[in-house]
Amino acid sequence: MQAYLHSQILLVLEGMEGVPSDFVLEFQQPGNPEHGDLACNAAMQLARHLKRGPKQIADAIKAGLEALPLDANKISAVEVAGPGFLNFRISPSYLFNALSEILTTGSTYGHTAEGKGKRALVEFVSANPTGPLTVGHGRNAVLGDTIARMLQWTGYEVEREYYFNDAGRQMRVLGESVKARYLAALDPKIATKMIGEGNEKVEVPEPFPEDGYLGDYIAEIAKELVASNEKIDLNDTDRFKRAAEQKIFAEIGATLERMGIHMDSYFNERSLYDSGQIWKIIDRFREKDLAYDKDGAVWLKTTAFGKEQDTVLVKSTGEPTYRLPDIGYHIEKLERGYDRVVDVFGADHIATFPDVVEGVRALGYDADRIEVVIYQFVTLVRSGQPVKMSTRKATYVTLDELMDEVGEDVTRFFFLMRSPNTHLEFDLDLAKEASDTNPVFYLQYAHARIQSILRKADEIGMTLQGEVDLTLLSHETEIALIKTLMGLPSNISRAAELNEPHRLANFLREVAVAFTQFYGNCRIIGEAENLARARMLLATATAQVLKNGLVVLGISAPDRM
RNA sequence: GCGCUUGUAGCUCAGCUGGAUAGAGUAUUGGAUUCCGGUUCCAAAGGUCGGAGGUUCGAAUCCUCUCAAGCGCACCA
Numbered sequence: 235m236q237a238y239l240h241s242q243i244l245l246v247l248e249g250m251e252g253v254p255s256d257f258v259l260e261f262q263q264p265g266n267p268e269h270g271d272l273a274c275n276a277a278m279q280l281a282r283h284l285k286r287g288p289k290q291i292a293d294a295i296k297a298g299l300e301a302l303p304l305d306a307n308k309i310s311a312v313e314v315a316g317p318g319f320l321n322f323r324i325s326p327s328y329l330f331n332a333l334s335e336i337l338t339t340g341s342t343y344g345h346t347a348e349g350k351g352k353r354a355l356v357e358f359v360s361a362n363p364t365g366p367l368t369v370g371h372g373r374n375a376v377l378g379d380t381i382a383r384m385l386q387w388t389g390y391e392v393e394r395e396y397y398f399n400d401a402g403r404q405m406r407v408l409g410e411s412v413k414a415r416y417l418a419a420l421d422p423k424i425a426t427k428m429i430g431e432g433n434e435k436v437e438v439p440e441p442f443p444e445d446g447y448l449g450d451y452i453a454e455i456a457k458e459l460v461a462s463n464e465k466i467d468l469n470d471t472d473r474f475k476r477a478a479e480q481k482i483f484a485e486i487g488a489t490l491e492r493m494g495i496h497m498d499s500y501f502n503e504r505s506l507y508d509s510g511q512i513w514k515i516i517d518r519f520r521e522k523d524l525a526y527d528k529d530g531a532v533w534l535k536t537t538a539f540g541k542e543q544d545t546v547l548v549k550s551t552g553e554p555t556y557r558l559p560d561i562g563y564h565i566e567k568l569e570r571g572y573d574r575v576v577d578v579f580g581a582d583h584i585a586t587f588p589d590v591v592e593g594v595r596a597l598g599y600d601a602d603r604i605e606v607v608i609y610q611f612v613t614l615v616r617s618g619q620p621v622k623m624s625t626r627k628a629t630y631v632t633l634d635e636l637m638d639e640v641g642e643d644v645t646r647f648f649f650l651m652r653s654p655n656t657h658l659e660f661d662l663d664l665a666k667e668a669s670d671t672n673p674v675f676y677l678q679y680a681h682a683r684i685q686s687i688l689r690k691a692d693e694i695g696m697t698l699q700g701e702v703d704l705t706l707l708s709h710e711t712e713i714a715l716i717k718t719l720m721g722l723p724s725n726i727s728r729a730a731e732l733n734e735p736h737r738l739a740n741f742l743r744e745v746a747v748a749f750t751q752f753y754g755n756c757r758i759i760g761e762a763e764n765l766a767r768a769r770m771l772l773a774t775a776t777a778q779v780l781k782n783g784l785v786v787l788g789i790s791a792p793d794r795m
Numbered sequence: 796g797c798g799c800u801u802g803u804a805g806c807u808c809a810g811c812u813g814g815a816u817a818g819a820g821u822a823u824u825g826g827a828u829u830c831c832g833g834u835u836c837c838a839a840a841g842g843u844c845g846g847a848g849g850u851u852c853g854a855a856u857c858c859u860c861u862c863a864a865g866c867g868c869a870c871c872a
Binding site: 318545581732 | 812
């Protein structure tokens, strides 16, 4: 529709003197229904160039459009309003066609083609396997997965990847923690000590690594090792690490599957070392005079990227910092040929990822393909009070526990309903509320209610077989609902373009509101048969839009609740 | 001290590429409704968009300065 008006207005402008050749037409959807369905501000933009009042210009464009004339099956009215807006009204026949399209395309309504023939990689979660996924990881997981779903709906071929490092200090400490518990499990009389503060003290065996992992799952892994009766060389600390990694990864995978998330690949940081790529990167930085030696370490000239200080690439111990493999990993991803490389990071990475992106760019890669989604932290709130969380101590809340408490759908929705870059307050009381005040249930209820009406209609023998006269839909809430439903494709593509799933969540609420208003004003069952059947189709289309939107968000659309 | 993010109704948050009278949910108040002090419906009220400048025909939106909060500022990842 916008494309049509765009071309028509350009035709008119061609016949006008003084219009700049690079003039760009802009459209917007007015918030106020009195302002029509689509508005164009060209007259106001042109006032300066044409040295005429914007209202005069708008009148001239309007006259020009009417002389063409405009297709009455698309546009029913053109109005000049306010300071010089051109307001267009979409003709009902166009709306009815759109409604039919929803019904015929069904479960694929909302697919668009922006990404056709393009590939995207979404890297997310990427938690090292040191423990169960927590609430914080949950926001990451759901954002990443939903972004991937949105990209798929806009035509991209999408892969989901999990990046991890099982070679660092974290993992070594993990292995040592398991070993300590293993020894304790073998010998119940082993000495113990209490560590931690206040009422968060935990009993651990002696010896226990400093900063060791305190969660119960460590002891469980140790017990399973004992139960397996495997002969373990106690000097082989790596054996404990591998056991822990295997078990924890299995659990992480299960948690993700429970949320409807399936990774296509797991990328081990170590493979970058195995291929030797890492060290070549340093040489390439040196060639560009972006790396140098100082104090036995290799430094990256991040000052060249506008940073205050240079940063270390390789420590004097010979071990690289995270920057080097991260740069290597992103180069690797770009070389795999993706058009969009999306990373989902927590707010703690906010200051560090620019080094990586600029490093990649400095080596001649198209770093604009890298899109970083930063999300702020999550606060769980119960009875108006924040729930205390500490990952290092055993006081964190796992993602599984959260889902046990509020359910998978609610968990996903709550992580998605706010913009990623605002702090998220996760209200557990609201999340558990099974009523309209809970935004998830509000959407699901709307869908279930429609299904219930359709079932009832079926019971009394109403059928949608044969011709249905959609022009009977003339009530303002019916027209408003159709216009809302038509917004699904553009909302998905906009949300996908910006990596902002909350836009879709907000849109679905608008759909549910529009439906509730229709439902409150128009009956279906009990009306004359022709009207009832037209309304059944409208209700069916509404259910389809809600369902498709919920599918993109990874949330179920139940037929009854 | 430096960097990034955020600041919109009492609270939780939307607000598109700069557009017309800044929106929703919840809480509050009033009215109606009922098996219920708990349900539902209707309505009202609630705002100098943190503050000050600037750009523009037009700014919550863009720019500069400033205040406040969160996060980050290791040869940790």
